[in-house]
Each structure stands twice: as structure tokens, then as C-alpha cells.
Amino acid sequence: MSLPPFDASFVPKYTESPNAAWQYGDKVGSTAAAQEWVEGEKHGWTSIDTAAVEPSKLYPLMISGIVPRPVAFVSSISETGIENLAPFSFFNMVSFDPPAIMVSCTNKPRVKDTCHNIKTTGGFTVNIISEPFMENANVTAVNTPESVSEWDVSGxxxxxxxxxxxxxxxxxxxxxxxxxxxxxxxxxxxxxxxxNVLIIGLVKHIHVRNDVLNERGVVDPVKFRPIARLGDISYARLGDMFRLPRFSWDAEKEKMQEGVERNR
Ligand SMILES: Cc1cc2nc3c(=O)[nH]c(=O)nc-3n(C[C@H](O)[C@H](O)[C@H](O)COP(=O)(O)O)c2cc1C
Incomplete structure (x- = not known):
């Protein structure tokens, strides 16, 4: 399959939200895109009883439906000092107080070295992958023999x-x-x-490169360029972004109540 080259000049920007005119209680479908989305229902549903399906069939379905996923690029080291590097997309932040993250390692068809190392040594690092070193990171999912370091393969x-x-x-x-x-x-x-083994890690230290921080001291997604995992071997970069306010019932209750009434 011939694909256009990666567009390194693309810069994600902020746009309005998908339906900026949305009011409390409005149904989905007031924009052309949302109308088309709603009409997709005419094709019906496939409902899957997970107990009746081979896990090998659930895997591609679940990893393509639960998207986009952040990827933890995990560095660990064995009790004997053998270093390991591998990506894990069953990953997320689970708490900020205490600061904690989770990574889940599958034991099938083999117990992952990452899991073994973390359980035996108790320490690891999680590194977020940005576009410029995506290929370097991806190659570390290879199961190298002990004599070959994933670090060296990755560059x-x-x-x-x-x-x-x-x-x-x-x-x-x-x-x-x-x-x-x-x-x-x-x-x-x-x-x-x-x-599977669900690993919960307490974050002891965070290292953040100053050039990806904005003036408020948080990570600027445009500079950071994180990648995300989709289904099969597909990945995504950030596209355009939008911001949405958080509402307070106390401040907005009359207007929200009107929306509720329209739906009664
Ligand atoms: C992007 C990506 C995400 C992955 N996510 C997971 C995951 O969440 N859990 C898992 O067990 N394996 C995952 N894998 C597979 C592991 O990275 C792979 O099995 C790796 O060889 C494990 O390395 P280790 O045995 O050296 O720890 C993923 C692979 C890729 C390329």
C-alpha cells in the first residue's frame, strides 16, 4: 500500500468544539456530522457475549474499540542487571495523590520480562513517546535474546x-x-x-523537558507531540484540539432545568 509521507509540518491547533451551539438537553444530530452519526444506527448492532467468544477474538475488537490509548514506554532492569525496554498501551494514570500509574502485562504466551523485573526489583521508569522517536520505540516490542539489548536495537x-x-x-x-x-x-x-498482571506504580520522580512546558508549567500538547495507540498496528498523532468548560449545577441550574423540561 502506498501512503503519503508523514507530514512533519502539521501543527495541531485549537478549533471550536464539534457542536459549539449545543444547549443543555439538546439531542444529538443538530449538525450535519452528528446527523450522519445518528443515521448510522440504521445498520443495527452486534452484541457480543464475551464468555461465548475466544479471547483471541476479543483482543482485536477491544484494542480497536478502546481508543486512543496512551503508551507507557517501560524501562526495567532484572535482579542480575539485564536491562529491558518495551511499550505497553494498557496504561494510564490512576491517581495524582498519591501520584500513581497502572500498566498491565499479559502473561500469554509468556510472562513479560518487564513484569518479572518490576515484581522482583520493585522499580521501573515510564517514558512517554513523542512522534520523533516512534519507530525507535516500536522496535523494542521485539522479543530479543538475552544477549541483545532492546536499547541498542532502538538507538x-x-x-x-x-x-x-x-x-x-x-x-x-x-x-x-x-x-x-x-x-x-x-x-x-x-x-x-x-x-494478566496489573501493575500499579507510585511515581517517585517526574522528568519533564523544559521546552514542552507552557507558561503555566504544564505540558503543551503541540510541543509534546505524544502518540497514541489505536487497533492492530495503527497509531495516531494529535489532530486538532478543542476545549470545553466544566459546568456547575448551582451556577447554571435554571438553564439546565429548561433543557431537562424539553426532554420530558
Ligand atoms: C505499542 C505497543 C503496545 C503494547 N502494549 C502492551 C500491553 O499493554 N501489554 C502487554 O502485555 N504487551 C504489550 N505490548 C507487547 C509488548 O511490548 C511486547 O510483548 C514486549 O516484547 C514485552 O517485552 P518484555 O518481555 O521485554 O517485557 C505492546 C506492544 C506495542 C508495540
Whole structure:
């Protein structure tokens, strides 16, 4: 398949939200795009009883439906000092107080070195992947023999960590040094066998590159250029962005009540 080249000049920008004229209680469908979305219902639904389907069929469906996913680029180190680097998209922040993240490692068809290392040494780093080193990061999902370092295959650079032994990825503009808080087995409800390990890490140190910070001291997505995982081997970059306010019932209750009345 021939594809256009990656557009390195693309700059995500802020636009209005998808339906900027939306009022409390308005139904979906007042814009042409939303109308087309609603009309898609005429094709009906496929409902899947997960207990009746092979897990191998659920995998492609779930990873394509639960999108976009951030990717944790995890660096860990074994008790004997063997370094490991691998991407994990079953990943998210779970708390900021205490600062904590989760990563989930599948035990099938083999227990991941990352999982083994984290459980035995208790420390790891999570590095966020930006567009300029996506290929370097992707290659680390390869299962190299012990004699070959994923670091060397990737061409990425180790940077020393402060609180954990595992290095962080120097090319990453946002890295977290983590300490194992909990490792929880996710077992098959039928066999009781552990299929995944949910790792919760306490974030001990955050390293953020100054050039991706804005004047408020938070990460500017336009400068950061994070990638996201979609289904199969598809990934995404940031497209255009929009902002939406958070509403307060107390401040808006009359108008919200009007919307509710229209739907009664
Ligand atoms: C973008 C991406 C995301 C991935 N996400 C996960 C994941 O969330 N959980 C998992 O077990 N494996 C995931 N994998 C596969 C692991 O990265 C791969 O099995 C890797 O070899 C594990 O390395 P290790 O055994 O060295 O720890 C992912 C692979 C890629 C390319």
C-alpha cells in the first residue's frame, strides 16, 4: 500500500468544539456530522457475549474499540542487571495523590520480562513517546535474546534515574520513575489462571523537558507531540484540539432545568 509521507509540518491547533451551539438537553444530530452519526444506527448492532467468544477474538475488537490509548514506554532492569525496554498501551494514570500509574502485562504466551523485573526489583521508569522517536520505540516490542539489548536495537539513549535503578529514556520529554505499589493478578474467571498482571506504580520522580512546558508549567500538547495507540498496528498523532468548560449545577441550574423540561 502506498501512503503519503508523514507530514512533519502539521501543527495541531485549537478549533471550536464539534457542536459549539449545543444547549443543555439538546439531542444529538443538530449538525450535519452528528446527523450522519445518528443515521448510522440504521445498520443495527452486534452484541457480543464475551464468555461465548475466544479471547483471541476479543483482543482485536477491544484494542480497536478502546481508543486512543496512551503508551507507557517501560524501562526495567532484572535482579542480575539485564536491562529491558518495551511499550505497553494498557496504561494510564490512576491517581495524582498519591501520584500513581497502572500498566498491565499479559502473561500469554509468556510472562513479560518487564513484569518479572518490576515484581522482583520493585522499580521501573515510564517514558512517554513523542512522534520523533516512534519507530525507535516500536522496535523494542521485539522479543530479543538475552544477549541483545532492546536499547541498542532502538538507538535510544539511557539517562540515569534518581530513585530507581532502571534508566529513563533520554529522548522522552516526559518520564516517570516508579516504585511498585501493587501487582494484582487478573485471573480467568473459569480457570483461575493469572492471564494478566496489573501493575500499579507510585511515581517517585517526574522528568519533564523544559521546552514542552507552557507558561503555566504544564505540558503543551503541540510541543509534546505524544502518540497514541489505536487497533492492530495503527497509531495516531494529535489532530486538532478543542476545549470545553466544566459546568456547575448551582451556577447554571435554571438553564439546565429548561433543557431537562424539553426532554420530558
Ligand atoms: C505499542 C505497543 C503496545 C503494547 N502494549 C502492551 C500491553 O499493554 N501489554 C502487554 O502485555 N504487551 C504489550 N505490548 C507487547 C509488548 O511490548 C511486547 O510483548 C514486549 O516484547 C514485552 O517485552 P518484555 O518481555 O521485554 O517485557 C505492546 C506492544 C506495542 C508495540
Amino acid at each position: 535510544l539513549t539511557r539517562a540515569e534515574s534518581i530513585a530507581v535503578k532502571a534508566p529513563r529514556v533520554k529522548e522522552s520529554a516526559f518520564s516517570m520513575e516508579c516504585e511498585l505499589l501493587e501487582a494484582h493478578d487478573i485471573k480467568s474467571p473459569t480457570t483461575g489462571v493469572s492471564i
